[in-house]
Amino acid sequence: MTQATAEPYEEDPNWNGEVEDAPANVEPQNGDDVVSIPKRRGRAPLQLPAAAKRYEKAKAAVAKLTATDVTTEREKVAARIERDRERLAELDSHDDQVNAAQEELTQAEQEFNAALAAVQGK
Structure with a gap:
């Protein structure tokens, strides 16, 4: 042999x-x-199975790219950016909101204590 x-x-x-x-x-x-x-x-x-696999991958990639609606995707991203900007604006004023809530809590506590003292004093 x-x-x-x-x-x-x-x-x-x-x-x-x-x-x-x-x-x-x-x-x-x-x-x-x-x-x-x-x-x-x-x-x-190039063997037939390898060529078929490469063809199917390329065909799927082209189908995926052509199916993407760029205008709609841009609008979605722009809307998400706008929501994030609004959320950032809310977070920027967060400290002021915490201080206002703390003052409201202090006033409500004083009013409660005064009402409680009036009820217990009777």
């Missing part, structure tokens, strides 16, 4: 698209049964 070994494909930046054919009849060297076939330059052939 004759054993053949082949080098893996290599990417060659100067490759012009041609594939070098290996010699048809290679004689064994040194009397052994191992035949060394010179490596072929170029790209590995």
